[in-house]
Amino acid sequence: MAAMSSEPRAAAPFLVACRRGTPAHTPVWFMRQAGRSLPEYRALRADVGMLESCRRPDLVTEITLQPVRRHGVDAAILFSDIVVPVAAAGVDLDIVPGTGPVVAAPVRAAADLDRLRPLAAGDVDFVAEAVRLLVAELGDTPLIGFAGAPFTLASYLVEGGPSRHHARTKALMYGDPALWHALCGRLAQITGEFLRVQVEAGVAAVQLFDSWTGALSEADYRRFVLPHSREVLAGLAAAGVPRIHFGVGTAHLLPAMAEAGADVVGVDWRTPLDAAAAALPADVAVQGNLDPCLLFAPWPVIEAEVRRILAEGARAAGHVFNLGHGVLPETDPDVLTRVVALVHALSGR
Ligand code: CP3
Numbered sequence: 265m266a267a268m269s270s271e272p273r274a275a276a277p278f279l280v281a282c283r284r285g286t287p288a289h290t291p292v293w294f295m296r297q298a299g300r301s302l303p304e305y306r307a308l309r310a311d312v313g314m315l316e317s318c319r320r321p322d323l324v325t326e327i328t329l330q331p332v333r334r335h336g337v338d339a340a341i342l343f344s345d346i347v348v349p350v351a352a353a354g355v356d357l358d359i360v361p362g363t364g365p366v367v368a369a370p371v372r373a374a375a376d377l378d379r380l381r382p383l384a385a386g387d388v389d390f391v392a393e394a395v396r397l398l399v400a401e402l403g404d405t406p407l408i409g410f411a412g413a414p415f416t417l418a419s420y421l422v423e424g425g426p427s428r429h430h431a432r433t434k435a436l437m438y439g440d441p442a443l444w445h446a447l448c449g450r451l452a453q454i455t456g457e458f459l460r461v462q463v464e465a466g467v468a469a470v471q472l473f474d475s476w477t478g479a480l481s482e483a484d485y486r487r488f489v490l491p492h493s494r495e496v497l498a499g500l501a502a503a504g505v506p507r508i509h510f511g512v513g514t515a516h517l518l519p520a521m522a523e524a525g526a527d528v529v530g531v532d533w534r535t536p537l538d539a540a541a542a543a544l545p546a547d548v549a550v551q552g553n554l555d556p557c558l559l560f561a562p563w564p565v566i567e568a569e570v571r572r573i574l575a576e577g578a579r580a581a582g583h584v585f586n587l588g589h590g591v592l593p594e595t596d597p598d599v600l601t602r603v604v605a606l607v608h609a610l611s612g613r
Pocket of ligand 1: 295297300342343344410473475590
């Protein structure tokens, strides 16, 4: 049986689309599909902190499976957070409900780098264990592993928490490029190791989240960010799993993000998928891009948008349907279930 199980998994629509083949239907999953939009998630998390829940393989497994069972999505995404490996590498931080990651002592000077030691596989044993449990439970549904890219992680470490303009991050980047590159070099090691652990434990694809990199010009992205993201993604090339690279507000960065080493580039709702595909190399697939706010619109409006996105995505080398950013906590989960069914019905071959 073990020998047979790899075959249906390779034919999973999600993996076929990532590899620019012709899937049985357009695959769909949602960023932040696990989380507060689901009452069963809120019940499980009632007495457990976010970071603690990420460190418990039993909870990670259950929370990751919840949206797969409920919505019938084509892929699961590991329940974790981009700051989990940074915390495992020694940084004192917490994930504050309604705010996001908050770092006790932000990185502002060379001496602060000492608090960021290299990540060893043993620091994130709980993640490997959760991935193994999930791969056994998921059967033919692929599991996506993920990590935060160096720029987005650096923005939390330098600002000390979420920020709108990333002013301190940019001040460090422009003011002390040597320290900036040293910081991002360390983050690339942490992220690379975190992804390697997930791939070795059995994830079928990875997504590198560089959520806030759209705040940079293309020239600055190429100089300050691309080399570090490329180091992370190149380190995974030999593993043979599809690599998805995503950011918000990145219309001007799409070709550079592909150059960083992506097989699939995630696109937010601001850029039509056919325009994204035209800007990207012909051998790169696209993922996206329904505006998460559209899920609060009347159903006929949602349906029209899903049709438009499928038509635009059909002009790309491969299309994985998703939102343009994560599910908002107030979203009605029944609407997500209907979107999955609609994508499958409209795109079935
Ligand atoms: O379903 C999935 O997509 C997997 C789970 C996942 C989480 N975080 C769980 C989470 C993923 C992929 C992430 C990645 C992540 N975390 C990113 C990149 C993706 C993006 O949204 O751009 C970023 C920037 C973070 C940092 C972070 N962690 C933020 C901004 C927040 C939200 C703060 C809030 O409370 O609104 C978190 C916390 C977090 N991560 C939650 C979840 C389910 C909410 C925690 C809770 O339930 O209280």
